Amino acid sequence: MTPVPAMKLGRFVVIRLLGRGSQGAVYLARDPDLDRLVAIKLNGEIPGLTDEQGEVSPQARNLAQLRHPNIVALYETGRFHNLRYLVFEHLEGAVLRHETDGGHLAVGQACSTMVQIVDAIAYAHAKGILHLDLNPNNIMRDAEGKPRVMDFDLSRSVGENVATDKVAGTLSYMAPEYFDGRGVDARTDVYALGQIFYELLTGNRAVPVSTREKMVDAIRSTDPDLAALGSIDPGGHLGTVIAKATRKNPQDRYANAREMHVALCAAWERVRDEAGEKTAVLHGTLAFVLKRIERRGDFPAISRTLAEVNQLTSGEKDSPVSRLAAVVLRDYALTSRLLKLANSSYFARGSGRVKSVSDAISIMGVEQVRLTCNGLACFGHFAGKKDKQRLRDESVAAFITGLLARHVAAQFKVKDPEGAFLAGMLRNLGRMLALYYFDDDFEEIERLVQSGASEEEASRTVLGVSLAELGSAVGGVWGLPAGVVACMADTGGGHGDAKVVLSAVRLADALVSVDVARDPGHASLLAVAAQLPTAAPPGLAVLHAVLAAAVEKFRIFAPALEVDLAGSACVQRLQSWLDHVAATVQPQKGEAQPPGAA
Numbered sequence: 001m002t003p004v005p006a007m008k009l010g011r012f013v014v015i016r017l018l019g020r021g022s023q024g025a026v027y028l029a030r031d032p033d034l035d036r037l038v039a040i041k042l043n044g045e046i047p048g049l050t051d052e053q054g055e056v057s058p059q060a061r062n063l064a065q066l067r068h069p070n071i072v073a074l075y076e077t078g079r080f081h082n083l084r085y086l087v088f089e090h091l092e093g094a095v096l097r098h099e100t101d102g103g104h105l106a107v108g109q110a111c112s113t114m115v116q117i118v119d120a121i122a123y124a125h126a127k128g129i130l131h132l133d134l135n136p137n138n139i140m141r142d143a144e145g146k147p148r149v150m151d152f153d154l155s156r157s158v159g160e161n162v163a164t165d166k167v168a169g170t171l172s173y174m175a176p177e178y179f180d181g182r183g184v185d186a187r188t189d190v191y192a193l194g195q196i197f198y199e200l201l202t203g204n205r206a207v208p209v210s211t212r213e214k215m216v217d218a219i220r221s222t223d224p225d226l227a228a229l230g231s232i233d234p235g236g237h238l239g240t241v242i243a244k245a246t247r248k249n250p251q252d253r254y255a256n257a258r259e260m261h262v263a264l265c266a267a268w269e270r271v272r273d274e275a276g277e278k279t280a281v282l283h284g285t286l287a288f289v290l291k292r293i294e295r296r297g298d299f300p301a302i303s304r305t306l307a308e309v310n311q312l313t314s315g316e317k318d319s320p321v322s323r324l325a326a327v328v329l330r331d332y333a334l335t336s337r338l339l340k341l342a343n344s345s346y347f348a349r350g351s352g353r354v355k356s357v358s359d360a361i362s363i364m365g366v367e368q369v370r371l372t373c374n375g376l377a378c379f380g381h382f383a384g385k386k387d388k389q390r391l392r393d394e395s396v397a398a399f400i401t402g403l404l405a406r407h408v409a410a411q412f413k414v415k416d417p418e419g420a421f422l423a424g425m426l427r428n429l430g431r432m433l434a435l436y437y438f439d440d441d442f443e444e445i446e447r448l449v450q451s452g453a454s455e456e457e458a459s460r461t462v463l464g465v466s467l468a469e470l471g472s473a474v475g476g477v478w479g480l481p482a483g484v485v486a487c488m489a490d491t492g493g494g495h496g497d498a499k500v501v502l503s504a505v506r507l508a509d510a511l512v513s514v515d516v517a518r519d520p521g522h523a524s525l526l527a528v529a530a531q532l533p534t535a536a537p538p539g540l541a542v543l544h545a546v547l548a549a550a551v552e553k554f555r556i557f558a559p560a561l562e563v564d565l566a567g568s569a570c571v572q573r574l575q576s577w578l579d580h581v582a583a584t585v586q587p588q589k590g591e592a593q594p595p596g597a598a
Helices: 058-064 096-101 107-126 186-202 212-221 226-232 237-245 257-294 298-313 321-329 332-342 357-364 366-383 389-411 417-425 429-437 439-450 455-463 467-477 482-489 497-512 523-529 540-561 569-584
Strands: 012-021 024-031 036-042 074-080 083-089 093-095 139-142 147-149
Touching (some): 012 036, 058 074, 093 096, 107 147, 107 186, 107 257, 186 237, 237 257, 257 298, 257 429, 257 467, 298 321, 298 467, 321 332, 321 357, 321 366, 332 357, 332 540, 357 366, 366 389, 366 417, 366 429, 366 540, 389 417, 389 429, 389 497, 389 540, 389 569, 417 497, 429 439, 429 455, 429 467, 439 455, 455 467, 467 482, 497 523, 497 540, 540 569
Antiparallel strands (some): 012 024, 024 036, 036 083, 074 083, 093 139, 139 147
C-alpha cells in the first residue's frame, strides 16, 4: 500500500511525496505531537537499516546515535503494513549535485564545505560507522548553507566483514578495492571524500560518467587531473590532499577521515596565508589607485548613482518604481538618454510616447533599466569628455562590444543574455578609467606596450595593478552583478552560462578590436573564436555577419547616445574591416550561421 496525502504513518501525517529512488520513497510529513516537519523513508528493502524480517538492524541503531551538526538526524523508526519506515530530520535546501552541475565552487566555499563534510564522516568513523555511499547527491546544503550528510543506507560497522561484490554504491565515487576483491574500511570513505573535493573545486567528476566498463577501468588506473585545479591552488596544497585521499592502494591513503580532516585544515590554512599575502599587497595598491580616482569630483557622483541603481534593482520586480525613478532623475544626462532610448525603435512599444522615467521603467522592465542605466551612465561619463576623442571611441567600442556579447550569448541560450551585454560593454572599464583619470600614466602604459610589453605588464609597472583589476574593483564599488565583475577580471574558469558568457565577451572584444593592418590573416580573431564552447567554431564569414549586424544595430542607438557616426573613428575602422573581409572572403559551404547574423 502506498501512502497518500493526509494518511497517517503512526502518528505522522503524510503531506506529499518528496522523491523516490532505488533505496525507497521519501515523504514529507508532520509530527503533530512535536509540531514539526519530518522526512519519512519507507522501504522494506533498505540494506543495513532493516533485516529480512523488517526489524531494525544494529547499523540503524548506531545511526540513530549520530548527533553531529553536519549529519541529518534519524529520529525514530516505525511500521507501515509490515514495512519499516525511518523518520529523519526534514531539511529545506538542495543537494550538492545541483551546485557541482552548475560549475565549481569558489575555493573558500569549497574548502569550508569540505572541512565540515570530512569532520562529519570522521565523527561517524569514531562511532564505528562507515558511510560507503558518499557522493554529492547524498549531501544536502540546508537553508543556512551548512552541508549535511545523509543517506547512510549502505553504511556498515567498522570491522564488519563486507563482501564488496554485494555493495552497490555510486560508481563514480567507488574506490578500487570494490573491484579488486579487497575489503572496505574507513579509507574507502576517504577515497570518496577526495573525489567529492575534486569535484567541488573543478566542477568536473574525476571519473566521468560513461559505460560501467570504462568507469571501472578509470577507477583502477586513472588519477584525478590535478592540473585542472590551475590558479586556485598555485601551491599545490589542496591537490596534495586530493592525491593522497584518492590513492589506488588503500594503504597509501589517509587512515581515516579524521586524519584527512587534519591535513585538509592545514592545507586550507596555507592557501589562505599565501592568498592573504598577495591580496594584502594588491588591495593596498588598489586602494591607493582608487583614492586617486575618488579625489576627482565627478567620480563620487557616478559611483553613487550606479551603486543606488544596482542596490534598488537587486530585488528586480520588488523594487519600487518611484524610488528607482528618483535615483535616475538626479542625473539629468542619464534621464535624457534613458528617455531617448525608451522612445527609440529598439523599444517599439515606446514610439515617442514615453514622457517620464516611470513610464520608461514600466515599458523596459526593472532589470532592463538596471542594465541600461549602467551602460548609459558609463557611456555618458566617458564619452562626454569632449576634449578626448580617444575616450569617445573607446566608449563606442564598448557599446558595440556589449551588443556583440549579447548576440553571441543569446545563440547559446544563456538565461541572461542582457547580462552579457553589460559584461561586454564594461569589459575594458579599467582601460577607460585609466584613460579618463590618469592621462600621463596611460600614455606611459601605451609606450611600454609599443615597446613589446603586454598591456597587463605595462599597467602593473606604471599603476601597480592591471587594468582588469582596476576595472573589476570599481565594478565592485558600483555594485555590478558578480558575473559582470568576473568577466572584467577575466581570471578564466567558470562553467555553464558563466563560461559561455565569458567566451562571448572575449570574442566580442576581439571583434571590436579587429584591424586589417595588425592582423591581416585574422589568426588572432579566429583563435579567440575557437574558444567558444561549440564543436564547430564560427569561420570568418560568420564573424563578419555578426559584426555587421552589431554595427547596424549600433546605428539605431547612435541618436540616443548622441554619437556622430560619420566622425566615429571606431565605426569607420570596423566598417573598413567589414568591407575588406566582404571583398576577400566567401562563406564556406555548410558553415553554420548564427540566427540573426546574416
